[in-house]
Amino acid sequence: MVQEFNDIAGFLDHGFDDVIDVRSPAEFAEDHVPGAISLPVLDNDERARVGTIYKQDSPFRARKIGAALVFRNAATHIEGPLAHHDGGWRPLVYCWRGGQRSGSFAWMLGQIGWRAETVQGGYKSYRRLVTRALYDDPLPYRLVQLGGYTGTAKTALLPRLKARGVQVVDLEGAAQHRGSLLGGMPGGQPSQKAFETRLVQAFQGLDPARPVLVEAESSKIGARILPPSLWSAMKDAPWIEISAPLEARAAYLAEAYADVLADGDRLREKLSFLIPHRGREVVAHWSDLIAAGDHQALTVALAAQHYDPAYDKSKRATAPDVRAVVRTERLDDSALDAAAAEIEAALQSKVI
Incomplete structure (x- = not known):
């Protein structure tokens, strides 16, 4: 048959x-x-x-x-x-x-x-x-984007929110990439077709009447392109933004990107692509910090001199509809649990 x-x-x-x-x-x-x-x-x-x-x-x-x-x-x-x-x-x-x-x-x-x-x-x-599901038909879900500077532990918040019953789709997990120049993961990315299969599987069974939280992304995650129906829904989605001090974010980045920071030669090679954007002197300073093994100072510099300006530029261009801001002074487990509770409350409020 x-x-x-x-x-x-x-x-x-x-x-x-x-x-x-x-x-x-x-x-x-x-x-x-x-x-x-x-x-x-x-x-x-x-x-x-x-x-x-x-x-x-x-x-x-x-x-x-x-x-x-x-x-x-x-x-x-x-x-x-x-x-x-x-x-x-x-x-x-x-x-x-x-x-x-x-x-x-x-x-x-x-x-x-x-x-x-x-x-x-x-x-x-x-x-x-x-x-048809990702290119032709409108996505039948009400998305909410979780925004914030690099290092605000957005990815780490997703499983905490899912455990609280929030509908979550981990786009970076599906793409096997952390969504930045240094975001590559072991094993590389899936093909575009396999990425899209992961997306339809992730959305399958979700309740269209309830919001679905996704991490704020550009139209590409690494080399993988967000399909048109998903990208259109994301552009129209309201935001919840997570905010944390630079030092806390830098400490989190140093831990989250430990695998990348450990390979100094490869890190220098990747950062060299930013010379046209950030200038030779700035990138040379980053290289000195790599040579000194000062990962905390390096992540502070990368956030302040590259990631934060790039985020601010993107935000000015897209003008997202930020409905709530969740502020945390720390990014340890207890602080992330508290932030997840606030995000859940915001999703349940009439503000979103």
Whole structure:
């Protein structure tokens, strides 16, 4: 049987025991349906080889060679990762566009007695639904942005707010980037498509009648672009701003960016890109602080001479609708818990 999904909610709440992605490992790595397991019926080299034969030699020969590879690889999966399933198992199988790879694998599973079904249109139909949700349709949520200077622990506040029952979407977490020049994280960023999959998954199941808090961002987080529907909703969203003294923010940054600050050579390389914006003398001073290992003085300087001016410039340009300001003198655990309580109260008030 073939399953057809009309919206992203239906796709994500599919009701099957497992979702199996039979595309190549490279296709799976770029993006896949949330929760899918990768059981490729053609690996990267095999897929390239069959495609070349199809285009340059003979479609019939390509299908014949491809079929042999598909069933050989499928047999390996059945004997291996699928061997423990009983007769009632119900998997959903998809490939690139719902064609031969998923159809062949699902047929084999069906011959065993498993209730396998395929996705009409395959991954391409899933991707169309993601695009509709994030590019075409208005986002059906009332967003509130959490703003504040760099180092005001906005990211650390999000899980505290979520624990208090606030609806939260962590954009930087989805992008695997802390949203600044020094914001790269180990492992790098997901692809744009995978980032968007994370976004639709994060919004899935949220209550449109209640506000959804997101951290204030520019239109890009690292190299990942915020999709149009989300960005449009963010531009129209009111703000709650968190405020803290420079010294407290610098101390927080020194701890939060300890991994970046530990690699002096790489840090100098990244900061060198700011010479056209901040001047050679300023960047040279930062380099001296790196050499001295004075992380606290460095984060004070970076905040005062780069991050704060950039934030002020952006704020002047966008003129956000700041509805509430939460001030804290410290950024330790108890102070962040207190700030989270204030933010929750603001979200529940008539001001937001």
